[in-house]
Amino acid sequence: xxxxxxxxxxxxxxxxxxxxxxxxxxxxxxxxxxxxxxxxxxxxxxxxxxxxxxxxxxxxxxxxxxxxxxxxxxxxxxxxxxxxxxxxxxxxxxxxxxxxxxxxxxxxxxxxxxxxxxxxxxxxx
Numbered sequence: 001x002x003x004x005x006x007x008x009x010x011x012x013x014x015x016x017x018x019x020x021x022x023x024x025x026x027x028x029x030x031x032x033x034x035x036x037x038x039x040x041x042x043x044x045x046x047x048x049x050x051x052x053x054x055x056x057x058x059x060x061x062x063x064x065x066x067x068x069x070x071x072x073x074x075x076x077x078x079x080x081x082x083x084x085x086x087x088x089x090x091x092x093x094x095x096x097x098x099x100x101x102x103x104x105x106x107x108x109x110x111x112x113x114x115x116x117x118x119x120x121x122x123x124x125x
Contacts, residue, residue: 021071022071025071025074028074029070029074031070031073031074031102032067032070032071032074035066035067035070036067038063038066039063039064039066039067042059042060042063042109043060043063045059046059046060046063047060049117049120050116051120055116058112058116059112059113059116059117061112062105062108062109062112063109065105065108066102066105066106066109069101069102069105070102070105072098072101073098073099073101073102076094076095076098077095077098080094080095
């Protein structure tokens, strides 16, 4: 067994592992690609539409949370598939619950964006 990394080397290794994980997720998971594209569109839009720094942060945070939840969902799916490729009630349950977390995060984005941007939308009409 290798001795544990310490200090800056541990941070470098963790960063490399994280970037590899993101690359693998983008390559193999359509949902991660779709959510990343959504983030590429929504984050600049949040910076443009948010009136204050707090509004900008509140518009960006649920979008980032979506990426986090989608990555965790993909990790759960990969782990379940690794354990056994055969259909099993508990495997389906784990995948469905993780998928529900993604759905609620998408709802959070919609609710947050509507609440914050509603006054601007109303003033345009």
